[in-house]
Amino acid sequence: MRAAVVHEYKSPIVIEEIPDPVGSDEGVILTVEACGVCRSDWHGWQGEWPGFTASLPHVFGHEFVGTVLEAGKNVQEFRVGDRVIVPFTVGCGKCEYCRRGESNVCENIAMPGFSYDGGFARLTHVPNADLNLVRLPDELAFADAAGMGCRFMTAYHGVTTIGNVRPGDWVSIYGAGGVGLSATQIASSAGANVIIVDITDDKLDLAKRLGAVRTVNSTKDDPVEAIQDITKGGADVSIDALGIAQTVTNSVRSVRRKGSAVQIGMTPEGRNGQVPLTINDVVSNEISYRGSFGMPAVEFPAMLNQVATSKLRPGDLVTKHIGLDGVNQSMNDMTTFNTLGVSIITDYEH
Numbered sequence: 001m002r003a004a005v006v007h008e009y010k011s012p013i014v015i016e017e018i019p020d021p022v023g024s025d026e027g028v029i030l031t032v033e034a035c036g037v038c039r040s041d042w043h044g045w046q047g048e049w050p051g052f053t054a055s056l057p058h059v060f061g062h063e064f065v066g067t068v069l070e071a072g073k074n075v076q077e078f079r080v081g082d083r084v085i086v087p088f089t090v091g092c093g094k095c096e097y098c099r100r101g102e103s104n105v106c107e108n109i110a111m112p113g114f115s116y117d118g119g120f121a122r123l124t125h126v127p128n129a130d131l132n133l134v135r136l137p138d139e140l141a142f143a144d145a146a147g148m149g150c151r152f153m154t155a156y157h158g159v160t161t162i163g164n165v166r167p168g169d170w171v172s173i174y175g176a177g178g179v180g181l182s183a184t185q186i187a188s189s190a191g192a193n194v195i196i197v198d199i200t201d202d203k204l205d206l207a208k209r210l211g212a213v214r215t216v217n218s219t220k221d222d223p224v225e226a227i228q229d230i231t232k233g234g235a236d237v238s239i240d241a242l243g244i245a246q247t248v249t250n251s252v253r254s255v256r257r258k259g260s261a262v263q264i265g266m267t268p269e270g271r272n273g274q275v276p277l278t279i280n281d282v283v284s285n286e287i288s289y290r291g292s293f294g295m296p297a298v299e300f301p302a303m304l305n306q307v308a309t310s311k312l313r314p315g316d317l318v319t320k321h322i323g324l325d326g327v328n329q330s331m332n333d334m335t336t337f338n339t340l341g342v343s344i345i346t347d348y349e350h
């Protein structure tokens with residue numbers, strides 16, 4: 001099959017023929033129909049997340065949808081031809097977290113495109129299919145749905161389950177990339193007032209079209225001051241969708257007393273990443289600082305109900321359809337932050 005293979009970190013990704021994946025009794029082989037190129041792929045390609053990523057050579061791609069090509073003999077819920085989403089947080093089904101529906105923090109988590117080869121290839125194997133696959137509503141085109149495998153679902157879990165965003169809340173969002181833009185649409189749809197912070201006016205304009213009521217360009221204005229001013233005391237919930245030291249700190253400083261700071265962006269330094277926090281403010285203002293990682297499969301029905309009726313529109317974030325050959329260009333664009341919205345691989349022949 002045709003695949004985009006990383007042989008060396010930070011070096012051009014090689015488009016080549018590699019052997020087809022091998023199936024398993026509990027798993028499926030999927031024909032990948034569309035796969036987003038996410039900043040986490042870029043971090044992996046940079047070699048920044050050794051704790052998360054398999055050894056080289058490796059096929060990245062963790063934000064994909066596909067059609068079941070082959071189902072293992074013990075798979076009950078899915079058949080050949082089914083259209084499915086693969087949440088990138090694939091649980092084992094056996095640990096105490098999986099047993100209570102929190103498969104996104106599984107003790108034995110396996111992430112397609114990180115722990116094993118992923119969606120930058122025509123075919124891929126997904127283990128534990130019954131637990132992890134989610135059926136894709138017929139109304140949804142593959143290209144519009146791919147984002148639900150990573151960035152859109154990650155934003156949904158962060159805004160709803162972790163952030164507990166309520167109608168009328170002020171929500172500040174740092175970073176107008178795929179997660180930040182998704183969170184903008186989701187929080188706005190839930191009735192919140194979103195203030196989004198970025199350094200690029202094009203991205204802020206796109207965020208406005210997705211529902212943000214105010215934008216802050218942090219190269220021109222101090223974002224914490226601007227948010228404190230607009231909200232008269234701070235956001236009810238702030239989301240850091242980037243993970244660099246400055247946005248982590250600023251996001252926490254943007255929160256009002258008793259508010260919540262939700263951390264979605266991971267630091268570039270993998271498991272050893274350390275970022276300074278304004279601890280005395282966190283303590284004396286009783287601020288909740290919470291991590292949010294992917295989304296367990298059990299939370300999909302609530303999100304899909306809103307997507308199937310177009311209340312939520314992950315397809316609105318998609319700005320580019322590319323071929324497998326376009327992966328290098330996408331990675332290079334991420335290096336220079338020269339991206340707008342979400343790029344999706346839809347053509348595996350070119």
Ligand SMILES: [Zn+2]
Pocket residue numbers: 038039040041062063150151
């Ligand atoms: Zn991702």
Ligand SMILES: [Zn+2]
Pocket residue numbers: 091092093094095096097098099103106107108109
């Ligand atoms: Zn588990």
